[in-house]
Amino acid sequence: MKKQSIIPLLAMLALFLLVSYQPHPSLVTLQNAFPFLSFSRPVELTYPPDGSNRLFVIEQEGKIRLFENNPSTKNTSVYLDIKHKVSSEGEMGLLGLAFHPNFKQNGYFYVNYTKRKPLETIIARYKASSSEARNVDPATETILLKIAQPYDNHNGGKIAFGPDGMLYISTGDGGAWGDQHNNSQNKASLLGKILRIDVNKTDKGYYGIPADNPFVGNKEGFQEEIFAYGLRNPWRFSFDAKTGKIWTGDVGQNEFEEINIIQKGGNYGWRLKEANRCYNPRKDCESGNSLIAPIHFYPRTDGVSVTGGYVYQGTAQPTLQGKYIFGDFSNGHIWALSFKNNQKTDLQLLTTQGGNVSAFGEDAKGELYILEHANGSIKKISK
Secondary structure (H helix, E strand, O other), X not given: OOHHHHHHHHHHHHHHHHHXXXXXXXXXXXXXXXXXXXXXXXXXXXXXXXXXOEEEEEEOOOEEEEEEOOOOOOOOEEEEEOOOOOOOOOOOOEEEEEEOOOHHHHOEEEEEEEEOOOOEEEXXXXXXXXXXXXXXXXXXXXXXXEEEOOOOOOOOOOEEEOOOOOEEEEEOOOXXXXXXXXXXXXXXXXXXXXXXXXOOOOOOOOOEOOXXXXXXXXXXXXXXXXXXXOOOOOOEEEEOOOOOOEEEEEOOOOOEEEEEEEOOOOEOOOOOEEOOEEOOOOOOOOOOOOOOOOOEEEEHHHOOOEEEEEEOOOOOOHHHOOOEEXXXXXXXXXXXXXXXXXXXXXEEEEEXXXXXXXXXXXXXXXXXXXXXXXXXXXXXXXX
């Protein structure tokens, strides 16, 4: 084909693509929930159970900031600064925060962070001098649990108290590529799991093992902290405020992103499977295994890093009530998943304007917030 004949063909192709491309219409709009505030790499938003109307945001570098839950708020306070303890490059950092159910009485809260030399995930407790305190002394740290990490990615990082009063912890498979050490399926490892501990007991030092954890008293050397396993990188999980069910987004390998409902003792398949396909081995991966399938998964064409959210139980957006809201860090997509009896019934793409969605958060009224990692804003859904 001659050169001069290629140019009109390319022009026609460009015109075809321009005409045929239809951007996804947004069903909702997003607005800045706190227009006077900005944060540095925010990765978590939560609130204490003390009726104070305060919100707390984690900055990945190692700070927790607090502020009044009011759109006109103009200032934040540094509640805790542990930058000197935290390594925050890449997927590392201060990643999780959970307030004790009796925080108002005991001042206890818990964090999940990563450090180097040695490379570890740390689950630690801090103590506020009172529930009204605006800052906390880093010297009040008590380390509950250290988890050795082979690599510096796939750290999970979420912690939260369940309706049962137990502390739940998400851990990734240890990082690198393909779970090279098979940590997720290895019940002697704490990696690639959802863990569950009792912070009011002391049989393991500063915590204990709940009596009904699935591997309590086993003789095979399984870690008794394990609640569920077979996860690759469950970056964010949450509890449905009405049912208590645990939802998590599990970041995929190279084909699919997953949404899972976590059951006690459940095996979610990694590295045997990624979503509905065998990964290692490439066939017959379910032979002799009882694997729980995700309630939803999507291909890499729709996003490459799922951010788990919440089953919305607020009142400001009635059309979303009872739906699981989640997003993707890579492209700003936010979806609403409808379900019944643990089965997906519908999926709506709400917007593509979420930015780098690092986390979702709830306030005391069950209203939902979206954390934008790159520009440090906190958004909310607005019809």
